Amino acid sequence: MASPVASRTALPDHLPSGPVGIAQRLIRFETVNPPGDEAACVEWVRDLLDAAGLETRLLALDPRRPNLIARLPGRGLVPPLLLHAHVDVVPVAGQDWSRPPFGGELVDGEVWGRGAVDMKGQLAMMLAALLRLRAAGTPPAGDVILAVVADEEAGSGAGARFLVERHPELFNGVRYAVGEDGGAELGLGRQVRLHPIVVAEKRAAWVRATLHGTGGHASRAAGPAGAAHKLQRLLTAIDGGGLDTQLTPVVDRMLQELAGALPQPVSGRIAAFRADPDDPSALDGIDETDARYLRSLVRHTVNATVIRGGTATNVLPASIEVELDGRLLPGDFTTDEFLGALRARTGCEMGLELLVEGELMPPPRLDGFYDRLAGILRAKDPEGVPVPMVTTASTDARLFPRLGIQCYGWLPLLHDPGTSYRGRLHCADERIAASALEFGADCFHELLIGHD
Missing domain, CATH: 3.30.70.360 (Alpha-Beta Plaits)
Structure with a gap:
């Protein structure tokens, strides 16, 4: 890995630092799986983090489908925290889109495109939080490891599975991981804004x-x-x-x-x-x-x-x-x-x-880390209700527990109870509000400042 840069590093003008601009740029990479071809997107993320002075490393089973491991050094007060996100997306063929699915357009306060919710928008939240910490010169309590991976939508063989099986040393000391929520959502009449935290x-x-x-x-x-x-x-x-x-x-x-x-x-x-x-x-x-x-x-x-x-x-x-x-x-x-x-x-x-x-996962734990995720949501959205949830789908979170890592699915969104963002996964006209991206980035920033 490259040597960490101790001083604050300003990004070049052509690179976005906020979640909206980052999400737009990520969506414009056509990373439909199959075949994936995530290289250009992953390398763009690497360049973004390199410019900010983070440690980065690319690892690949297939050179067209690399994975990025980035690290933001912390104060060493707590174990490293893993954030993981995939950049491949499902196909758009046969779907009737109102706007170009890879345009990344900002229209009426919403970012449109495949991956806006699943899960380039969430990756944009994570990246914006990391860049904000780096720009402020504020190290987190412990190291933050970001894994940007390929191939989640088609089995994870070239992505998280490859990293877990071939490079487990990259995750030494990690106790907790945060990734996508697998589309977990309950409408229940749209009467209360529920914040699902996937624990299993x-x-x-x-x-x-x-x-x-x-x-x-x-x-x-x-x-x-x-x-x-x-x-x-x-x-x-x-x-x-x-x-x-x-x-x-x-x-x-x-x-x-x-x-x-x-x-x-x-x-x-x-x-x-x-x-x-x-x-x-x-x-x-x-x-x-x-x-x-x-x-x-x-x-x-x-x-x-x-x-x-x-x-x-x-x-x-x-x-x-x-x-x-x-x-x-x-x-x-x-x-x-x-x-x-x-x-x-x-x-x-x-x-x-x-x-x-599928991989046998350990029984879920609702411990202090879960309480922290729920507490951040309560503080940021006093009217919302965090709730532990089990998703019927599977994500890369099924793989990291092999290394003794407890995984949580956490996509913090501030939205009208009548709006189903997660219901747009894999559908035509996938999009997410810019305000939701900003809210999520703030939540991740809060998590990284003092995770325990």
């Missing part, structure tokens, strides 16, 4: 189920031994969205805090669901999107996504394959237990092949 993620268990049956002429009744009949039993068994309900401690606390923060009648509905997640009427009156999300947090979910089988209309198939997207609750749940429960629930013979197994 569900992990993937993608499975191929093979159902064998008696083949033959389709003019005759197949009976229960037929592969199609077994398929029907499988689909019926998971029709409710997954396996039996399990209320984990972190989801229990989340529901308790939501019930205490929200007005009636929503509060009562959340309390009823917490008391009996199996009651199909508990969430009556709750927005269907929110209700489905909450139900996903109290069970291992299983959804059939791909079905293959049969050769002709008049031939009974001897076998049918079904691909299932399983998502396991956070905690010490094993995939063997999940597969066993799936077999028991369906009650029919089938072969189960595990296609993808």
Whole structure:
């Protein structure tokens, strides 16, 4: 790494230092994954931080897809803190955009473009906070490590996974990490501004189920031994969205805090669901999107996504394959237990092949660092309500716990309760308010000044 610069360093005029200008510039790099090609974007971030005098280093499995590690030395009072962000984005093909998706335009107080929310806007917040500290000559309490990575949207193989597996020494001493929130959001009537702090993620268990049956002429009744009949039993068994309900401690606390923060009648509905997640009427009156999300947090979910089988209309198939997207609750749940429960629930013979197994993450901790994230939000937005959340998606936060790092998803946004920024992820017309970027940068600055 380059030697740290002790004195204050002013950025050249052509380089932005605020979150709005940084976000605009990041969006203008077309880093759609696949193929990614994040090099130009990552190198621009390196040049920005080099100009400010931060230590930087590029590491790559693929030279077209480098990762940046930057370090702002601190006062050594607390362990290093990791901030991590990806610069790849999902495709825009087939979407009807009102404005150029890679224009980074500022229109009516909003920055438009793919990645504005996921997650170039958040990276802009992090960078603006680091640059502000550097320009003021104010070192943080401990070192701050920023990992700007490739490939999060397609498995992280060239990005965070590469860093964790090949360069774990870069993260020596890190206890906590802050990254994206995986789109975690609850509208709940848009009556209260909720600030989700993601403390855990569900992990993937993608499975191929093979159902064998008696083949033959389709003019005759197949009976229960037929592969199609077994398929029907499988689909019926998971029709409710997954396996039996399990209320984990972190989801229990989340529901308790939501019930205490929200007005009636929503509060009562959340309390009823917490008391009996199996009651199909508990969430009556709750927005269907929110209700489905909450139900996903109290069970291992299983959804059939791909079905293959049969050769002709008049031939009974001897076998049918079904691909299932399983998502396991956070905690010490094993995939063997999940597969066993799936077999028991369906009650029919089938072969189960595990296609993808997500990383086993430790049970979430809501400790002093979580309290600090929540406290910053309360101070910056007294009317808002921080709440611990579990996301059904997965992010790079699933990888860093291998190194003993506790990860949090934290995207501080100040917005009208009726505005769904996170609902714009992966959608046409993705955009974020300039004021939201400024608010987020202030929150990150507060975090870095005295993280503990």
